[in-house]
Amino acid sequence: MPKKLLTNNEIYEILKERIIQLEYSPGEILNENDIANEFELSRTPVRKIFDKLKTNKLLIIIPRYGAQVAPIDFNYMKSVFEVVRQIEAFAARLASERISEKELNELEDIIERLRCYNIEEDYKQIILDDGNFHKIIFDSCHNPCLSDILHNLHMHTERLWFYVQRNITEIDLFIVTLSNILNALKARDGAQAEYYAREHTDMFVEKIKEKLL
Numbered sequence: 384m385p386k387k388l389l390t391n392n393e394i395y396e397i398l399k400e401r402i403i404q405l406e407y408s409p410g411e412i413l414n415e416n417d418i419a420n421e422f423e424l425s426r427t428p429v430r431k432i433f434d435k436l437k438t439n440k441l442l443i444i445i446p447r448y449g450a451q452v453a454p455i456d457f458n459y460m461k462s463v464f465e466v467v468r469q470i471e472a473f474a475a476r477l478a479s480e481r482i483s484e485k486e487l488n489e490l491e492d493i494i495e496r497l498r499c500y501n502i503e504e505d506y507k508q509i510i511l512d513d514g515n516f517h518k519i520i521f522d523s524c525h526n527p528c529l530s531d532i533l534h535n536l537h538m539h540t541e542r543l544w545f546y547v548q549r550n551i552t553e554i555d556l557f558i559v560t561l562s563n564i565l566n567a568l569k570a571r572d573g574a575q576a577e578y579y580a581r582e583h584t585d586m587f588v589e590k591i592k593e594k595l596l
Contacts, residue, residue, distance in 0.1 A: 394422050395432045402441045402452055403542045404507065409454040413442070439535065455546050463539050468584045471517070474533060475564060475580035476573040477524035486523045490516060490565050494558065502554040509557060510544045516561055520568075520580075540587075547591060560586055 389397075398418070401407045419429045433450045436442040440459070443451045493516045500509050514537065521533045544551075560583040567575035 389422060391428050391432055394418075394424070394428075395435055398432065398436060399439070399441060399538065402436070403538055403545065405542070405545045407452045409452055409546075411452045412448075413450045413452065415450070439538065441538070455543065460539065460543055463536055464584060464588050467533070467536055467540060468581055468588075470529060471520075471533060471584060472577040472581040474521055474524040474526070474529055475568070475576040477526060477529070478520045479568050479571050479573040479576040481525045482520070482523040482568055486519050487565070487569060489519055490561075490568070493519075494562055494565060497554065497558050497561070500554060502552060506548050506551070507545075509554065510541060513544070513557055513561070514541050516564075520564075543591070544587075551590065556586060556590065 398407075398413075407413065413433070415426050415429050415433070418424070418432075419426050422429075433442055433444060437444050437450075441453055443453050445451055493512050496512055497509060502509065517537060518534065521530045521537075524530065560579065563579040564576060564583065567579055
């Protein structure tokens with residue numbers, strides 16, 4: 384059976400995840416020819432994919448040199464968290480009114496998985512499940528504009544989670560704060576959902592300041 388060729392969007396998603404999960408290190412140079420050969424593409428679609436990654440601040444295109452994985456810019460991340468702190472809390476408030484029982488059950492399943500993880504051995508899966516938790520809330524608020532903005536910002540916060548892996552040693556940072564959000568959503572309490580969503584962001588930012596700054 385012939386090998387199924389991936390679409391440009393599928394390849395973009397693969398490269399994006401590699402950057403977010405630090406399979407490509409900050410500052411690493413990505414070679415157009417290597418990517419083209421790996422995915423059996425010409426260089427033209429690779430350039431378009433690189434341009435999209437650049438637009439989302441994951442790559443830096445250096446003329447006559449190549450494409451460099453964007454470094455972690457802490458000044459930019461500060462601006463991201465200032466925005467996320469407000470609009471993710473707003474999304475949680477909306478979700479408290481609009482989330483389905485099926486989505487609540489999916490959030491409950493994530494919390495149960497988190498309780499079984501080891502912070503050192505399962506860190507990657509913890510971050511992925513944390514991301515899935517947030518994405519369910521983004522989508523359950525049923526506001527496409529807000530959801531799009533949050534999905535785009537979340538790729539940067541998720542990348543930072545991977546970057547600080549060695550400094551995060553307490554799984555309760557995830558279990559307690561996410562459980563509080565879930566309980567508020569179950570109670571359909573918008574004010575509490577908003578409060579705990581903001582608390583989750585604040586606790587992560589404080590942990591970053593404590594460990595890295």
